[in-house]
Amino acid sequence: MATHVMVFPWLAFGHMLPFLKLSVKLAANGIRVSYVSTPRNLKRLPSIPSHLSNNIKLVQVALPKVDGLPENCEATIDLQQQDETQYLKKAYDQLQSPFEKLLQDDAPDLILIDFSPYWVPEIAAKYGVSTGFFSVYTAATLAYMGPPDELRWGHRRKTPEAFTVAPEWFTFHSLVAHRPDYAPTILRCLHVPDESGKSSGQRLSTIIEACRFVVIRSCKEFEGEYINLLQDLYKRPILPIGLLPPEITKIENDDVDSNWSNTFKWLDTKKPKSVLFVGFGSEYKMPLEQVHELAHGLKLSGLDFIWILRKPKGIDDGREVLLPPNFEVSVLDKGLVCLGWAPQMEILAHPSIGGCLFHSGWSSIIESLGFGLPLILMPMVADQGLCAKLLVEKGLGYEVPRNDDGSFTRDTVAESVKLVMESQTIREKALQVSSQVFCDQNAQNNYMTSFVSYLQKFKRSLDSMEQE
Template sequence: MTVVNIPTKAHVLIFPFPAQGHMIPLFDFTHRLALSGGSSLTITVLLTPKNLPFLSPLLSSGVDVETLILPFPSHPSIPSGVENAQDLPPSGFPSMIHALGDLHAPLLSWISSHPSPPVAVVSDFFLGWTQNLGIPRFEFSPSAAIGCCIFNTLWLDMPTRNNDDDDYEILEFPKVPNCPKYPWCQTSSIYRSYVPGDPAWEFIRDSFRANVASSGVVVNSFSAMESVYLEHLKKEMGHSRVWAVGPVLPLSDGGNRGGPTSVPVDHVMSWLDAREDNQVVYVCFGSQTVLTKEQTLALASGLEKSSVHFVWAIKEPVQEEDSTRGNILDGFEDRVAGRGLVIRGWAPQVAVLRHRAVGAFLTHCGWNSVVEAVVAGVLMLTWPMRADQFIDASLVVDELKVGVRACEGPDTVPDPDELARVFADSVTGKQTERNEVVKLKQAALDAIQERGSSVNDLDEFIKHVISLTLNK
């Protein structure tokens, strides 16, 4: 009798960076990985204790996912009890990256003592140090492929300004397709904060450089949107292990994925149900951005003057000294009653964008928001603030032609009259951009259909991970 040796399941460790905009797409990818991998994969997700609630939608979805809970390392720059970058200003991201590096030893101990240790780790692009765990590491990028190209160039080539006092000096990236260029102040704030010779910063630099040396990269994008940048990543990394698996869609948007809210989901949807098709402007700046008092007033004035119908999701201030921001809209909601809905806190963004009534989206251009708008076929009005958002805005407006500029910069106070014009025009004109976003929406949906480019890439990724088990 012939004995057939059936290989054990391939064990994959998933390690997200603890920030909402990073965890959610990686968990959504993990869900797809579990569904597509089926009985061939064992999946473990690594979290620190206070971030476990973010995993609830995945754990309750019915897929078989295990958890590894490790204590968050103490760090002098991170207040005790803080385990999520959302609870820090954007300037706190480097401290979070450095602090998580102290999980290296306990993680190695867990891997070495596990009866069926993982054959691979898929970790966020802020966690390049996981390249040194003795198993193949695959980078997960919550940013666009062009963002990966720019970040890799920054940390490998370390370009500098000619004039240290000129924040608007143009930095060019001639090695990247289409030769992107940005003012110095619009490049990565983490990169601009780099301090040569400082041990913490050298750790962060090495961590970013490790992304290029990783065994592969998984990107929440799709070929029809970013083929030239995906091909550049393959060339840069010296192999074809670049998998575009997007758009990575959420498990659901009916529950609370992001925190407390002042308006129930069913009320938001019934309010939209009473509006005409493509006549509502949705306004949201993501999970971190809090507008200044002056910006909030200018935006409110622009919405009021525009006469458009709108849904405005406002992030409540968390710092005591910002408490005046919470009351500056007194009287505004009364004046726009019937055509404006203000949500304080979390909004069901995916469901809002996909509603037939929503025709435009004023966005900070975080990559998750861009992808969600593309899938919904909604015109984007761009107001990038920081990080990769300027890169995303240029891609959306200049290359893909699916958006128009509304404002830019974290400190800019827009002109209310100009904003009013942009809002009004977004629901009555911009037919060229509207046609392009409809085409891109279809391409996105095609990518995730059977035999679509992103489904094929996900299958190829799973086959590659399984091969690591067979080759052990």
């Protein structure tokens, strides 16, 4: 009988999509997967390849209503304010009973969980089901956050300043740390319980201590020193499964309206590696004054650019308010601004794209380095600052300098993008790491093959224990 794995991601697309990528890989290797999330989120996921549909089952659990959580909010992308995340966690924690019902009906061999559902291992144990922690974060990020006892109690880092340097448990030189302006946020997040009654540190420490092993979306070739350190900190097997890189497929004509056709025609007119890609992901929406400052910086740089722009929260007006007066006219033929969704992978794959100015999210890093693009780093929230420092440490990018309050200026934007776009050293390093790590499909496949083998051995050991 095929190994049955249940996966249960946190309610953010930066988590749900990697969990789906993993599910597809497992299904392609003969593993039966139950992917658990809420109805609205399941409807918004990419389609499962038809030849794998028998191996992946999408399982709905209705998200309870809680005070403070707006109607129809089932993922972080639906929230209007960052503070509402705590109410989403509160609703998520109320899934305990329906989740247990799933195990009563069809208990899997293993459950892979995210950082948030600290209550799953205890429920799973009642049905003899083991759990593993699947991290969508880098090993460097997890190692920086510390061992379980530090995550739970925070004995060794009690002030924001302590989060601005590499922690004392790092056994080698590292740049991985948070900016001073973001350090207070991380201190609160890790160690101060929110409306859900738990802090992120409490959630993660409980999960690490209860899980049999940790699965990580990374590889030893990129951050082997942090993977080894993490194993020492967690006292658990750390199983890198590779980067789960996206597959690049050519856009079919039926999938692209005239606007995107015109965009690619515009890119076709540009010299190879001359256009800067600018984008900050689907979750973060930049304040309007910083949108304007970024626009001025791009204009000041004199570079060609394509900017995928999300409207700031509370801004319902059109591009005439969103952008500085006459901005698009002033950069005519030099820059394109695209509002909302864009076919990002296909744009990055275009030969005219020569670099990325972006938020340093791990999924976007994997995409960008898959094309060997040098990186200009402007981290905004969560683990992005740690990812940025890791990239700087490895010579793959340059972080835009910030003011004491975390804001940036047009001058620093212009100087930073020109520095990286003109740097042969960073470009060569990005191409090298791309070819040797991010585009080495054999190595990436080997990680998944090893993980599938581990799961099958894990199931056999469980089966033999049941027979004794």
